[in-house]
Amino acid sequence: MTALGFLYPGHSGEDDYPRIEQLLGSDIRVDLVHTDIGEDAHRVDALREMGSAHRLAAGVAELRLVGADAVVWACTSGSFVHGWEGAQEQVRALAQAAGLPASSTSFAFVRAVKEIGARRVAIGATYPDDVARLFADFLAAAGIDTADVVSSGVITAAEVGTWTESEVLALARAADRPDADAVLLPDTALHTAAHIPVLEKELGKPVLTANQVTVWEGLRLADRRVNAPELGALFTREPVVQA
Structure with missing residues (x-):
């Protein structure tokens, strides 16, 4: 069993995760822990606070208890608003707090774009x-x-x-x-x-x-590759070797 842990802000699009879990197969578990969204606003200051270290750390203990193999901060805007270096530091802090391989949806997009060439x-x-x-x-x-x-x-x-x-x-x-x-x-x-x-x-x-690449990134961290045509080209193509 591969257990993927996701820190998800609020509850707006959470239904995507059990749907994706059903499409992945019986030996993959998707565990979602909801973080405190703070102010629900697509505004830079609010988004930076949403992805602050103390808000993410609050959900880490629960993911460790369920036995997650990897953790992804399932928020795009709450990571890229910190800039490239800031988003890297965010992921480093998350990995340290969780004691697990970690990433975020912003980096998931980068890797997924390169994966499909x-x-x-x-x-x-x-x-x-x-x-x-x-x-x-x-x-x-x-x-x-x-x-x-x-x-x-x-x-x-x-x-x-x-x-x-x-x-x-x-x-x-x-x-x-x-x-x-x-x-x-x-x-x-x-x-x-x-x-x-x-x-x-x-x-x-x-x-x-966003939710598609977030789960794909969790699988990548857990060293799993899954063929799932209903989740699109990302889940069906062989990885592209970039020159």
Whole structure:
């Protein structure tokens, strides 16, 4: 049994995780511990506080008790707003507190983009534009080019959690560009686990979503590879060896 531990802020998109667990197979367990979200606002100061060390540390003990093999901070904006170096320090502190391999959704996106061999991506963000641009900056620090950033300007995760399949599809379509190798939807509050096959069929290219790449990153940390076509190209392609 492989046990994957996730620190998830609040409750907006939590339903994606048991859905993904069902698609992965019976020998993989997904354990979710909810962290205190603080102020629910897609604003840089609030997001930095949401991902502060003391808030993450509060959930670590529970994950250790359930026997997690790895831990991922399941929040994109609560990691990339710290910048590349700050996000690395966040993960280092989490690994030290947990005594486990650790990562975050922001780094999961970077590794997933490279896994599928994408060099240029388009971003469809629920966040306000200033926050969304920080995600593009984070990707640029990893050598990933962004064709365009489309922002929806939603202020709270609670609102994002109410989005329907049609709204998710509309965001992905709006973000897509002909020269983008993949489309990224970076918000763990957004329900996407049930929509990935439709998104990829509609756009004709890989679509990477926050909860999808977060679980994939947990598997990577636990040295597991799972073929799960319902979770999209990321879970079906062989890894790409980048030159």
